[in-house]
Every structure is written in C-alpha cells, then in structure tokens.
Amino acid sequence: MNLIGLDREPRSGALRLDGLTKRFAARGESVVAVDGVSLDIAPGEFITLLGPSGCGKTTTLRIVAGFERATAGGVYLDGVRIDAVPPQQRSMAMVFQSYALFPHMTVYENIAYGLRLRDHTKAEIAEAVKIALTSMNLVGKEHRHPHELAGGEQQRVALARAMVVQPKVLLFDEPLSNLDAKLRGAMRAEIRRAQHMLGITGLYVTHDQEEAMSMSDRIVVMHRGRIAQIGTPAEIYLRPASVFVADFIGRANFLEVPAEPDRGHAIVTAFGKKMAVPSHPDVTAHDTALLMIRPEVLSVAHASREGEGVILNRTFHGASVDYEIETAGGTVTAAVPAPHPAVLLTEGTPVTVTFAPDRAYVLPRR
Numbered sequence: 212m213n214l215i216g217l218d219r220e221p222r223s224g225a226l227r228l229d230g231l232t233k234r235f236a237a238r239g240e241s242v243v244a245v246d247g248v249s250l251d252i253a254p255g256e257f258i259t260l261l262g263p264s265g266c267g268k269t270t271t272l273r274i275v276a277g278f279e280r281a282t283a284g285g286v287y288l289d290g291v292r293i294d295a296v297p298p299q300q301r302s303m304a305m306v307f308q309s310y311a312l313f314p315h316m317t318v319y320e321n322i323a324y325g326l327r328l329r330d331h332t333k334a335e336i337a338e339a340v341k342i343a344l345t346s347m348n349l350v351g352k353e354h355r356h357p358h359e360l361a362g363g364e365q366q367r368v369a370l371a372r373a374m375v376v377q378p379k380v381l382l383f384d385e386p387l388s389n390l391d392a393k394l395r396g397a398m399r400a401e402i403r404r405a406q407h408m409l410g411i412t413g414l415y416v417t418h419d420q421e422e423a424m425s426m427s428d429r430i431v432v433m434h435r436g437r438i439a440q441i442g443t444p445a446e447i448y449l450r451p452a453s454v455f456v457a458d459f460i461g462r463a464n465f466l467e468v469p470a471e472p473d474r475g476h477a478i479v480t481a482f483g484k485k486m487a488v489p490s491h492p493d494v495t496a497h498d499t500a501l502l503m504i505r506p507e508v509l510s511v512a513h514a515s516r517e518g519e520g521v522i523l524n525r526t527f528h529g530a531s532v533d534y535e536i537e538t539a540g541g542t543v544t545a546a547v548p549a550p551h552p553a554v555l556l557t558e559g560t561p562v563t564v565t566f567a568p569d570r571a572y573v574l575p576r577r
C-alpha cells in the first residue's frame with residue numbers, strides 16, 4: 212500500500228517500555244495494575260500482550276498510547292522519551308474493540324478523517340483513501356455509514372482509518388472480540404498482512420491465546436502486572452517459563468514426577484518408562500517436578516492386555532478426539548486425530564499411552 216506520508220525512515224518504530232509501573236487509587240486502596248514492565252520492540256515487529264483479565268495488558272497499551280500516564284518508568288519511540296507527548300502527536304494509531312467510528316460520517320470520510328487533519332491536498336487524500344479501501348476490501352462501500360455495515364466491515368474501516376495516516380506504531384485493544392469465530396480468523400490474517408506490508412510496528416492486546424499464537428512475532432505473557440514470559444509463539448507453547456504460562460497457553464497435562472537434571476534434560480519416569488525429557492533450568496536435583504505433556508503429544512492405542520491406562524471418557528470434536536485416561540500417575544487428556552469411526556476407543560478400554568520425550572517439558576513445581 213503506497214500511502215502518502217512515506218517520508219519517515221523505513222526502519223523507524225522501535226518501541227521501548229522501560230520499567231513501566233502504574234498504580235491506581237481505588238476506594239482508598241492502591242492497585243498496582245502494571246508492575247515494572249520492560250520490553251524492547253523492534254521496528255515492524257508484531258507483539259502481543261496476552262494474559263487473563265486484570266493482568267494489566269490494557270493499562271500497558273493505554274500508557275503507550277498516551278491515554279494513561281505511568282506512575283514510574285518511561286516509553287521511548289525511536290530512542291526518544293515520549294511520556295509527555297500528547298496521544299495525537301505520538302505517531303501512533305489505535306484500533307479499538309468498539310471500532311470507535313464516527314457514526315455520522317461515511318466510510319470514505321471516516322478513513323479520510325486523520326488525513327484531513329494533516330496538510331494534504333484533496334487529490335492526495337483521495338488517492339490514499341482509494342488504496343486503503345482497496346486493500347481492506349471495502350470498494351463499493353465508501354458512501355455507506357457505519358450502521359449500514361456488518362461488524363467485520365466496520366472493523367476493516369477502523370483498520371483502514373488507522374493505517375492510512377502511516378503511524379509508526381499501531382496499537383490494538385482486543386479488536387476482534389466482537390466478531391464471530393470464522394470472521395475473526397480472516398481478520399487476523401488481514402491485520403497481519405496489512406501491518407507487514409506497511410512495516411508498521413504492532414502492539415496487540417488480547418486474552419485469546421490462539422489469536423496471540425497465530426498472529427505474533429513474539430508474545431508477552433502477563434500475570435498480575437508483570438511479564439511472565441517473552442518469546443516466540445513456539446517458545447511459549449513448547450518451552451513455557453512456568454506452570455502459569457504452560458496452563459494459560461493451550462492445554463497441558465501435568466504429572467508430578469521425581470526428576471534428576473542431566474544436561475538440559477531431566478530423567479523422569481512416566482507411564483512406567485524412564486526417559487530424558489527437556490527441562491527448565493530451575494529444575495534441581497531431587498526435585499519433585501511437573502512433567503508437562505500437551506494432549507496432542509500423547510499417543511493412545513488399544514492394549515491387548517493391561518496397558519498404562521483405561522479410557523474414562525471420550526469427546527468427539529470432528530477433526531480430533533479427546534480421550535480422558537486414568538493412569539497410575541493421574542488422569543490425563545490425549546487429543547488424537549479422529550480415526551475411522553470403527554477405531555474409536557470406548558470407555559473402559561485398556562490402552563497403552565506413549566509420547567516422544569522431546570515433545571514434553573519438565574517444569575519446576577513452585
């Protein structure tokens with residue numbers, strides 16, 4: 212998208228959060244919403260703040276946008292501290308869950324709004340809006356008002372309006388929560404495509420782990436105002452820094468096992484077999500640790516004699532089947548690709564339970 216205002220240097224948009232802390236006074240009590248958050252975001256990177264309700268992600272985003280002032284710490288854009296810069300002068304644009312479109316303006320006027328506030332000719336604006344309309348698949352809708360559009364279309368207008376002014380940073384506050392699941396999937400891809408094409412840095416807030424995983428270059432998992440882990444989606448999913456992260460990102464079985472550390476691995480016994488499993492560095496000798504096995508990592512097969520477990524329950528999901536299995540180490544869930552109906556295992560079936568050790572992970576119990 213070749214929009215106007217491409218006068219900024221191509222690799223700008225480096226964002227630094229340095230020890231951000233935010234305290235709110237609520238009913239005579241002090242609430243620490245954000246607690247020493249430090250983060251470096253590279254130009255053009257797409258970062259997601261992910262965490263449960265109340266973990267401080269929205270407050271962090273609002274501080275970056277300038278809607279909220281940090282109690283301590285600072286925000287830097289391309290090395291310049293911007294805490295005192297008003298929101299509209301930060302070279303950032305925000306996309307909200309509620310779309311926040313101007314209801315009395317047409318699609319065209321909504322998208323053109325930010326450009327009209329700047330020094331652009333009518334022809335430049337028309338050209339930029341046309342490109343934005345095309346790229347967001349809104350051609351033919353330019354004369355409609357927001358209430359004449361579907362939710363997904365409204366969000367595309369909001370996105371076009373934010374991008375057309377060529378900000379250095381795009382901020383997203385749960386922008387897809389009001390859309391149905393299928394549309395959400397399509398919009399994730401559209402947001403990523405547009406953000407990548409324009410090379411704009413993206414900071415995205417969500418509590419939806421699947422959304423974070425499918426969109427982000429890196430995910431920042433937050434817990435009680437602090438960063439619990441920063442990493443690529445794969446790092447966070449496969450090598451979580453804590454039980455909290457493992458549990459929050461997707462589903463996980465946790466088996467309590469004695470563990471002996473051994474060069475980045477831990478020697479554990481699971482389902483009657485001794486094995487070396489990749490291990491968190493904080494697992495120490497003689498620890499009782501937690502062996503994390505994602506449900507899709509477990510293989511289940513009918514045992515001709517006594518197996519490692521017995522099927523307690525089966526849930527058919529279409530593409531996969533969940534089996535709840537009682538084992539000596541506790542009840543585990545296995546998610547296996549849906550087989551031919553004749554091969555579905557039934558309750559009470561004795562089964563063997565196996566997994567590839569390098570697809571599991573040992574965490575300290577803490």
Ligand SMILES: Nc1ncnc2c1ncn2[C@@H]1O[C@H](COP(=O)(O)OP(=O)(O)OP(=O)(O)O)[C@@H](O)[C@H]1O
Nearest residue numbers: 235237242244263264265266267268269270271418
């Ligand atoms: N204006 C405010 N006054 C008092 N407390 C606030 C204010 N804004 C947020 N908080 C508190 O700060 C904490 C973090 O809130 P925040 O909205 O940042 O979390 P969140 O992770 O975005 O949650 P959600 O997904 O529910 O929006 C919460 O305990 C919240 O109640």
